[in-house]
Amino acid sequence: MRFLRHHRIQVTLAVALAFILATPFSAVLLAWLPWSVVALCLAAAAYAWWVRDRADAWLAVSLAAIFVVGRLYFNAVDGPTFTLRAAALTAYFMLHEVLLIGPWSRFSPRVREWIKHRRHLGVTAFLLALLHANIVFNLYFGLDVVAMWQAVFTFFGTTALFIMAVLAVTSWDWFQKHVPWKTWAVVHAAVFIVYLIEIWIVTGIWKLAGDVPAWTYPAFATFIVFWVLVAPWGFAPRLFKVLNGWKQLHVLVYVAYASVVLHVYFGRAQVQGPWAEWTVLGLFALVLGSHTAGWVRNWNEQGAWSVVRSASDGWTDVCAISDLQPGEGRRVDVNGFPIALFLHEGRVLAFFGYCAHQKGPLWQGKIVQGFLTCPWHGWQYSVKDGKGPEGLHDQVPFYETKVEGGRVFVRVEKGKECKGYGCGACSCRA
Template sequence: MSATYRPVSWNHNKIVYDAILLIAVAVYLWIFIQVSPALHPTAAQIDGDILRMRAYGSCAFLMLSFILCIGPLARLDPRWLPVLYNRRHFGVLTCAVALMHAWYVLGWYFAFSPVDPFVALLSSNTSFARIAGFPFELFGILALAILLVLAATSHDFWLSFLTPPVWKAMHMSLYAGYTAIVLHLALGPLMAQANAALAIVVAFSVVSVAGLHLAAAVQGAAQDRDVAQAAASSPWISAGLISDLTEGRGRVVRVKGGESIAVFRHGGRISALANACAHQNGPLGEGRIVEGCVTCPWHGFQYRPEDGCAPPPFTEKLATYRVRLEDGHVLVDPRANPPGTYVEPVVIAGDAR
């Protein structure tokens, strides 16, 4: 957590994450460019620039497909959460790989054009009236433009400057960018080449993205139904048994309407506050208590569990919730207190921490 903006904030986990990401991209490109020609005689006959063009293009598509799978995967299985926490770096690298693809496209197809390569790219194909031969390049340009905007605004400054709702809405355009890339492939390489492998990869990627989002939505709907049924019998929501709560760790409790509450056991006491971090809506309930404060697992923003306030000099505040114990169960009042409201933590009898 920082009171000032920094160009890039790294910690040990982020360094490891970025290193693995860079190595994976480098290995993929090396295999595609160096190994595939030896395995496929037809690939050996392709010009080196075209091979690199395809390598970077396919890599960017696969990376973007995986990025869109991270969210639902993390909701379905918490073991994916470490990947979710650092996906902004993933997105910026995806944009860089896509730029390399565009660079080789311009360098190969339009390097000797009598007009500017960018003008030639936009004017060389105007067959809008038919599917076969449709200027698929436009979809690629749209996707690249979206990736550039999202990469350029990924820093915390833009989140604060644009406000979280606007920033979030802007970054949801990634789905439009993915749709544009799929159309770019469908109307371009898939139509021009009889490449079964490419068709299978594209189809598998699209089905995986759509299928995982559907599975996560079904799971979320089932959880909402359970919450609604519990709320019908009692205004207080069960957060499980006291023994289910781990010291210094959180537990996420869903409430009607899709919101969620983070319940923490700390020092023999129990407190509850809003699960969404004020920074980027990070899942506080998946974080832990560090030096007496709930610490967001995404970027380290901290809040006091008893009043939801960030420690000075920070000014962020979160809503808090009342908690009570009943027959060994932890119950939470789903009616939120105003952000920054102090709520006396519930003391666990017999816990002398």
């Protein structure tokens, strides 16, 4: 049933992509474009509600409402122009949501609940950006790539779209579970080579036009350096003790975001005036400041966890054995860090509290056929050692426990480090 549902979701996305890609070539779609988008969103909402995916249903309804209210308010603007603007603005603010959920989740449990929807927001932002780009490509550049790239800001827009396309295509859980590390390294290298070729082509176009803005060179250099730093074949092995190919690829969202900022600032904000410029710069500062605060918080948490690991015997009293019920998880905290406890077949099991996938709350999960199953996306961890099913590289920290005097003790061994990724409780920094 899960595969069938997965297949249906793929069909839904295929229909959305077909609609968006066909839009610039159809006069009928262009004429009725705003209401076509509304109809597509409502159809997606109905389907999401049918498969009991309430979050996606509300997301689709919200998008439909944005287009309906906007179209009624800006009724003097022609349909294609309204649609390209509405799609661009919605995608722009949605991308900020995607980037802010991560750092804000370190400070708010409510925001952490949105991590499981972050990829949905990202894919939706990509589809809206693709719709915007297709209409612009047709109306303003007559489907001429050279003419489009002669405008400097449009290249940074297409750069962001290219990266977001790669991230959207690889956002499925299947890719994270089954694609080996070496394949991710090849994908990362291939995307990087394509980007370098694009830079070479576009700088040639700008030189022929006699105008290569000086600020583009430091921008390109910054993107390339960042790319090499996070690449599995670059400096990442020296920066991270544990590598995950999917995550190494998806941190390129920061290159996409920086490209979007340059695209919007030089393409539209300067034309609109100071208020638009300050809005773009203010949102950029918000994202940068939020990530800085999140990194500082993570750094402090790593230090606190090291103190726990360096204790003389590492045993911590966490709860009474009577507090645990068979089949039901319970969250306990060791020096502020969440641990998921389960009473299973007479044994007390202790896992790190958050799933390695998207930080799902494992204490809310269920043990099924010898595996703790995350309630968010179904990722599994063995009750023997915290590892995923055979053939998969999933893993969360798994701790030793004992019961004395009716009390449950959890041992965080001295110097113990996570062998998995994304746990947030060790030096892997994944």
